[in-house]
Amino acid sequence: xxxxxxxxxxxxKVAAAVPANRVLADFLRDDWKLTGSKVGCDQAVCxxxxxxxxxxxxxxCSTFVFEVESAEVVTIEGLPDAGGLASGETLxxxxxxxxxxxxxxxxxxxxxxIMLATxxxxxxxxxxxxxxxxxMSANICRCTGYNAILEAVQRAAAIARAPSER
Amino acid sequence: MxxxxxxxxxxxxxxxxxxxxxxxxFTFDLAFDGMLHAKALRSPHAHARILAVHTELAEALPxxxxxxxxxxxxxxxxxxxxxxxxxxxxxxxxxxxxxxxIVAAVAAVxxxxxxxxxxxxxxxxxxxxxxxxxxxxxxxxxxxxxxHPSDGAAPKVGVMATSVKEPQKNVLYDFGxxxxxxxxxxxxxxHVFSDTFTFSAINHxxxxxxxxxxxxxxxxxxxWSCNQDPFQIRSDLARLFAxxxxxxxxxxxxxxxxxxxxxxxxxEPLTVLLAMKAGGRPVxxxxxxxxxxxxxxxxxxxxxxxxAVDANGRLLARRSLILLDGGAYADASAMTAIKxxxxxxxxxxxxxxxxxxxxxxxxxxxxxxxxxxxGTQVSYASESQIDMIARRLGIDPYxxxxxxxLAIGEPFQPGDSGMDVDLMAGLDTVxxxxxxxxxxxxxxxxxxxxVGLKDAGGTGNxxxxxxxxxxxxxxxxxxxxxxxxxxxxxxxxxxxxxELKIPLDWVDYGRIDTDHTPLNNGTHVSCGTTVTGTAxxxxxxxxxxxxxxxxxxxxxxxxADLVLEPGWSVRxxxxxxxxxxxxxxxxxxxxxxxxxxxxxxxxxxxxAPLNAKNMFWMVSWGxxxxxxxAETGLVTVTKLAIAGEVGKALDVQxxxxxxxxxAIQAYGQTLFEHMAYNGETPxxxxxxxxxxxxxxxxxxxxxxxxxxxEMGPGPYKLKGIGESGMLAVxxxxxxxxxxxxxxxxxxxxxxxERVLAAIDxxxxxxPTPAPAA
Numbered sequence: 001x002x003x004x005x006x007x008x009x010x011x012x013k014v015a016a017a018v019p020a021n022r023v024l025a026d027f028l029r030d031d032w033k034l035t036g037s038k039v040g041c042d043q044a045v046c047x048x049x050x051x052x053x054x055x056x057x058x059x060x061c062s063t064f065v066f067e068v069e070s071a072e073v074v075t076i077e078g079l080p081d082a083g084g085l086a087s088g089e090t091l092x093x094x095x096x097x098x099x100x101x102x103x104x105x106x107x108x109x110x111x112x113x114i115m116l117a118t119x120x121x122x123x124x125x126x127x128x129x130x131x132x133x134x135x136m137s138a139n140i141c142r143c144t145g146y147n148a149i150l151e152a153v154q155r156a157a158a159i160a161r162a163p164s165e166r
Numbered sequence: 167m168x169x170x171x172x173x174x175x176x177x178x179x180x181x182x183x184x185x186x187x188x189x190x191x192f193t194f195d196l197a198f199d200g201m202l203h204a205k206a207l208r209s210p211h212a213h214a215r216i217l218a219v220h221t222e223l224a225e226a227l228p229x230x231x232x233x234x235x236x237x238x239x240x241x242x243x244x245x246x247x248x249x250x251x252x253x254x255x256x257x258x259x260x261x262x263x264x265x266x267x268i269v270a271a272v273a274a275v276x277x278x279x280x281x282x283x284x285x286x287x288x289x290x291x292x293x294x295x296x297x298x299x300x301x302x303x304x305x306x307x308x309x310x311x312x313x314h315p316s317d318g319a320a321p322k323v324g325v326m327a328t329s330v331k332e333p334q335k336n337v338l339y340d341f342g343x344x345x346x347x348x349x350x351x352x353x354x355x356x357h358v359f360s361d362t363f364t365f366s367a368i369n370h371x372x373x374x375x376x377x378x379x380x381x382x383x384x385x386x387x388x389x390w391s392c393n394q395d396p397f398q399i400r401s402d403l404a405r406l407f408a409x410x411x412x413x414x415x416x417x418x419x420x421x422x423x424x425x426x427x428x429x430x431x432x433x434e435p436l437t438v439l440l441a442m443k444a445g446g447r448p449v450x451x452x453x454x455x456x457x458x459x460x461x462x463x464x465x466x467x468x469x470x471x472x473x474a475v476d477a478n479g480r481l482l483a484r485r486s487l488i489l490l491d492g493g494a495y496a497d498a499s500a501m502t503a504i505k506x507x508x509x510x511x512x513x514x515x516x517x518x519x520x521x522x523x524x525x526x527x528x529x530x531x532x533x534x535x536x537x538x539x540x541g542t543q544v545s546y547a548s549e550s551q552i553d554m555i556a557r558r559l560g561i562d563p564y565x566x567x568x569x570x571x572l573a574i575g576e577p578f579q580p581g582d583s584g585m586d587v588d589l590m591a592g593l594d595t596v597x598x599x600x601x602x603x604x605x606x607x608x609x610x611x612x613x614x615x616x617v618g619l620k621d622a623g624g625t626g627n628x629x630x631x632x633x634x635x636x637x638x639x640x641x642x643x644x645x646x647x648x649x650x651x652x653x654x655x656x657x658x659x660x661x662x663x664x665e666l667k668i669p670l671d672w673v674d675y676g677r678i679d680t681d682h683t684p685l686n687n688g689t690h691v692s693c694g695t696t697v698t699g700t701a702x703x704x705x706x707x708x709x710x711x712x713x714x715x716x717x718x719x720x721x722x723x724x725x726a727d728l729v730l731e732p733g734w735s736v737r738x739x740x741x742x743x744x745x746x747x748x749x750x751x752x753x754x755x756x757x758x759x760x761x762x763x764x765x766x767x768x769x770x771x772x773x774a775p776l777n778a779k780n781m782f783w784m785v786s787w788g789x790x791x792x793x794x795x796a797e798t799g800l801v802t803v804t805k806l807a808i809a810g811e812v813g814k815a816l817d818v819q820x821x822x823x824x825x826x827x828x829a830i831q832a833y834g835q836t837l838f839e840h841m842a843y844n845g846e847t848p849x850x851x852x853x854x855x856x857x858x859x860x861x862x863x864x865x866x867x868x869x870x871x872x873x874x875x876e877m878g879p880g881p882y883k884l885k886g887i888g889e890s891g892m893l894a895v896x897x898x899x900x901x902x903x904x905x906x907x908x909x910x911x912x913x914x915x916x917x918x919e920r921v922l923a924a925i926d927x928x929x930x931x932x933p934t935p936a937p938a939a
Contacts (some may be wrong), residue, residue, distance in 0.1 A: 035191070043853050043854050045853040075188070076188030077188055093699060095187065102182070105423050105824075106372070107651065133861050141373075142372060143651045145830035145864075145891075146826050146830065146860075149861075
């Protein structure tokens with residue numbers, strides 16, 4: 001069974017005929033070649049596939065495409081458009097925070113972590129430590145031991161608050 | 167102050183922008199036109215003889231291009247692989263030896279078709295008794311897992327060491343090491359303590375599952391693999407398929423985590439075999455993470471240490487029996503046995519050592535490389551016992567270690583290299599970090615220390631590198647150390663930037679394939695900065711010498727009159743000469759590239775115990791503060807400080823990240839993480855049920871500390887750091903728990919049940935003297 005689903009993907013209108021059992025991760029990676037969203041566990045445990053659906057972080061591996069009907073979907077590839085960038089800057093504050101704090105190692109969980117942190121800072125522009133820890137517990141990183149990721153989020157918050165002071 | 171041209175405290179990693187924008191390409195992301203997808207049929211039995219595999223229905227399913235079984239590899243002269251001992255077939259032939267062993271594989275137009283085809287395959291098994299523990303495998307009446315000796319040979323070792331392949335039924339390998347006369351020394355000792363420790367198996371849980379893509383084009387075969395060791399894979403493919411090594415080109419992309427789980431050959435040959443039968447279509451064989459969990463584990467171990475001590479609290483002698491659960495196939499078990507056996511004496515001075523480290527075959531998931539490589543197991547056992555002995559003797563564990571540490575320069579064992587760290591300085595750092603000397607007493611809080619140690623850099627290792635410097639100063643470094651997250655690209659580019667006095671972002675790391683990249687044994691044993699780093703250093707300095715010689719010729723002076731200066735120019739006296747116009751003017755066209763090459767080979771040395779002097783000692787120190795809930799047995803780690811000694815740091819953040827990442831893997835294993843079995847079947851081999859640490863699990867205070875003792879063998883006195891953070895965590899936490907509850911739990915993970923049982927047993931036994939202050 002195929003249905004035509006209308007939604008916005010990284011700022012562009014999409015009308016896609018997809019089977020009812022097509023999940024968003026496969027749609028993004030295989031059909032649209034947006035391989036920034038990674039598939040790790042494929043069971044909504046690890047968060048490597050995290051994308052934003054109407055600003056909320058969701059696991060693309062466990063979301064059917066029909067579930068995003070009429071929604072706004074943003075992947076890591078769509079971040080510069082979604083992030084309200086200062087002129088000349090090519091990275092969002094969150095990406096810059098992760099880059100400067102080395103909040104990544106192998107990089108496989110990184111797009112998901114960055115999408116999660118993007119959603120976090122949208123809701124809590126000046127988060128306290130407890131809030132950051134609660135939010136960032138949603139995704140798994142097997143490399144960093146997390147300290148550098150927590151620092152990256154705080155650095156991102158600082159950059160977003162005062163981009164010129166970097 | 168730091169002596170480097172670039173600011174090593176604020177390094178932007180060379181792989182950083184690609185990774186934070188999501189464009190970094192992993193093997194999992196590769197797609198080619200016409201690409202087929204492979205899936206595997208896995209054994210539901212731990213031990214069974216394969217009587218027949220019926221594949222006709224699967225082969226007839228529309229969309230199926232290739233079906234492979236053991237029948238496809240039986241004609242090969244050497245169908246098995248492994249590290250030194252070759253016992254794992256490309257695909258199961260006569261028997262299966264663990265739940266999850268692959269008996270058939272299908273390549274089809276998509277994964278759904280491949281999975282549907284697997285449903286149509288029927289396998290007839292003759293069930294054999296499973297051997298789910300070391301004891302079951304070593305029982306006199308246990309059935310043999312292998313009826314015939316395997317191919318391959320025991321690794322060569324040096325003085326005082328023995329190395330025996332398949333010494334008895336169900337034993338893969340024995341490593342022995344003897345110095346002095348343990349029995350004679352123990353006979354005169356004031357005390358001999360015997361303790362046994364149990365260490366659990368864990369999975370690597372790298373988030374990118376195992377994945378390979380193979381394509382056959384005439385004689386040549388391309389393989390894109392997430393493997394850490396492209397040249398090892400190429401060698402194995404050539405041997406397995408009895409073809410010239412140059413038939414294969416192995417490509418490495420970014421690797422989505424490995425920690426040892428992607429070192430050495432896994433299922434790459436099966437992917438190639440499928441591609442050989444797929445009529446020229448590329449074949450992608452991607453595991454699910456569930457499948458990755460049943461691919462490899464860290465070695466579970468049972469370790470009995472008998473340690474003799476004199477009346478003054480000096481260590482005299484140690485006899486160790488280390489039993490490693492190697493699982494179904496050899497993989498790297500023989501080398502792990504060697505390394506665990508050799509490292510069990512820790513950073514201390516001994517009169518006599520007597521060690522047997524044995525890798526036992528069982529019908530569990532194969533065990534192999536895992537960050538620490540045997541060093542984690544024995545550091546846990548040794549440092550636990552050191553602490554227990556100190557408490558029994560009424561000596562503070564800190565003081566006991568101080569009395570027995572090796573001095574700087576003192577050989578680890580006769581014939582080996584000397585200690586290249588200041589052991590006390592490291593211990594003082596972590597002790598101060600958690601307030602060890604001012605810790606509260608008499609509550610359910612406690613503090614523990616530990617020192618982890620392993621040899622590192624490989625045994626007789628070697629590497630080669632090529633550096634190409636463009637007329638613009640832009641530079642490409644070619645070396646075979648893969649980027650697995652450790653920051654190899656940044657470190658190698660950093661060495662080139664330093665020697666050419668150019669910005670770090672002028673240097674890129676060449677993409678890796680075995681056709682173009684200089685040979686390298688692989689990305690393991692924390693050898694990147696020292697072995698590959700030395701090769702890169704020699705290559706870039708060779709290129710630099712050519713640049714200086716060229717400029718000297720252009721300027722009509724001696725090379726010694728010129729120095730390279732920042733900004734891609736040379737200086738002669740007070741005059742500065744930009745290089746780019748000079749090179750462009752002479753060469754014309756699209757300019758020129760100066761090419762330097764360099765290499766290193768650590769020589770073999772039969773007078774060293776492991777047949778080569780160790781390159782450097784990888785030491786880390788752990789300090790933990792815990793609280794124990796006496797009603798539930800729950801252990802909460804309130805402070806954890808892990809210090810790793812890096813020689814000298816090129817990128818301080820990356821070094822800290824390596825230490826902290828490894829420490830949290832070990833922390834999870836110490837508290838809750840393990841591979842469980844329900845009978846012969848893995849009980850938690852799914853991402854949902856296999857629990858790894860999350861942010862929420864972190865200790866309230868957790869710090870990785872980067873120590874620089876500046877005695878490393880690499881350029882600028884660098885050492886490797888990748889495995890260091892694993893080594894001291896488990897013992898530090900276990901020692902803190904004993905400090906808190908006055909009784910030892912000698913098995914990890916420290917589940918509440920185990921801790922509570924220990925507390926209850928102590929209560930039942932009545933009051934004991936308070937632990938030493």
